[in-house]
Amino acid sequence: MTSQTPRSLGPIPLPAPGTRHSGYFTFDDELLGKYQWPYFAAVGRQAGLTFLLTAGIHAAEYTGTLAALRLGQALDPDHVTGAIVIIPLLNRPGFFERSIYVNPEDNQNLNRAFPGSATGTWSERFAHHLLNDVVIKVDRTMDLHAGDMVEGLEPFLGYYQTGNAEIDARSQEMIRAHGGMRWVTHVLPGGERAGMLYGAAAQNGVPAILAESGGCGLPIEQDVQRHVDGVLNIWRTLGLLTDAPALQAQPPRSIAANNWLRSEHEGIFLCRVSPGEMVAKGQTLGEMVDLLGNRLATIEAPDGGVVLFTVTSPAIKKDGLLLAVGVPN
Numbered sequence: 102m103t104s105q106t107p108r109s110l111g112p113i114p115l116p117a118p119g120t121r122h123s124g125y126f127t128f129d130d131e132l133l134g135k136y137q138w139p140y141f142a143a144v145g146r147q148a149g150l151t152f153l154l155t156a157g158i159h160a161a162e163y164t165g166t167l168a169a170l171r172l173g174q175a176l177d178p179d180h181v182t183g184a185i186v187i188i189p190l191l192n193r194p195g196f197f198e199r200s201i202y203v204n205p206e207d208n209q210n211l212n213r214a215f216p217g218s219a220t221g222t223w224s225e226r227f228a229h230h231l232l233n234d235v236v237i238k239v240d241r242t243m244d245l246h247a248g249d250m251v252e253g254l255e256p257f258l259g260y261y262q263t264g265n266a267e268i269d270a271r272s273q274e275m276i277r278a279h280g281g282m283r284w285v286t287h288v289l290p291g292g293e294r295a296g297m298l299y300g301a302a303a304q305n306g307v308p309a310i311l312a313e314s315g316g317c318g319l320p321i322e323q324d325v326q327r328h329v330d331g332v333l334n335i336w337r338t339l340g341l342l343t344d345a346p347a348l349q350a351q352p353p354r355s356i357a358a359n360n361w362l363r364s365e366h367e368g369i370f371l372c373r374v375s376p377g378e379m380v381a382k383g384q385t386l387g388e389m390v391d392l393l394g395n396r397l398a399t400i401e402a403p404d405g406g407v408v409l410f411t412v413t414s415p416a417i418k419k420d421g422l423l424l425a426v427g428v429p430n
């Protein structure tokens with residue numbers, strides 16, 4: 102799509118070449134239409150790639166949304182080639198509710214709802230319209246995350262290996278250009294349902310990555326800026342942004358398996374490890390106790406690797422998420 106830049110990206114109007122604008126849009130759907138989503142768009146005078154940056158599909162992962170706002174405010178069309186579109190808050194229903202993990206319209210995780218359905222629940226309709234009306238029309242996409250309100254996190258990148266060499270190479274190009282993370286996963290988390298935005302984008306032919314920085318609902322400057330710097334270096338590497346040369350980035354280390362551990366019991370989680378810590382196979386990561394403090398289970402590392410995130414709230418439902426261990430190649 103390096104020909105003429107179109108005048109809209111699905112429901113999002115694009116400005117004339119050489120200009121930028123920001124505003125709100127909605128989707129053509131009776132359930133979704135009661136919300137307005139914020140966006141920024143800048144179109145360069147020269148045609149090129151169309152890049153979609155998204156954040157806030159998990160509403161309390163604030164570092165992504167704050168980074169997207171900072172990038173949107175700074176967009177300068179004089180330095181853009183092609184088009185850059187930013188949606189800083191996808192989980193619009195959850196933001197002011199301070200929702201953790203889910204969308205309060207139907208209590209589903211929006212980032213497990215793809216590819217969605219035009220006639221399904223609120224989350225399924227949102228996934229369907231975002232994917233088909235917006236995402237599949239761009240050339241590259243990136244989704245910003247953090248640990249959720251109750252998760253501490255080691256920064257990492259992810260892409261979904263489709264098996265299509267051309268798409269995978271383009272996703273990997275973005276991964277290599279980020280420069281701010283030590284780890285990259287190329288598989289969906291073990292034991293989790295599919296249906297993530299970046300995976301669905303790649304499966305539909307759009308090179309896509311995810312970036313995780315920050316957590317616990319804390320808008321820590323270093324975590325926000327890590328997102329900002331990574332996106333800027335990707336844009337400069339791809340030639341979308343010509344304000345400065347791209348920096349040579351340190352490539353992240355590959356993670357072959359991403360094990361998400363869940364609790365068999367309802368109880369209190371006493372976590373013994375921290376995000377970023379290296380653990381050995383069989384090492385005790387924590388224990389589950391009941392409401393009298395009696396041990397229910399010892400949580401052990403299924404493999405050696407790096408702790409990618411831990412749940413910081415000790416209150417765990419049956420089958421509740423506890424932490425993730427990434428196993429390096």
Ligand SMILES: [Zn+2]
Nearest residue numbers: 159162246247
């Ligand atoms: Zn997330």
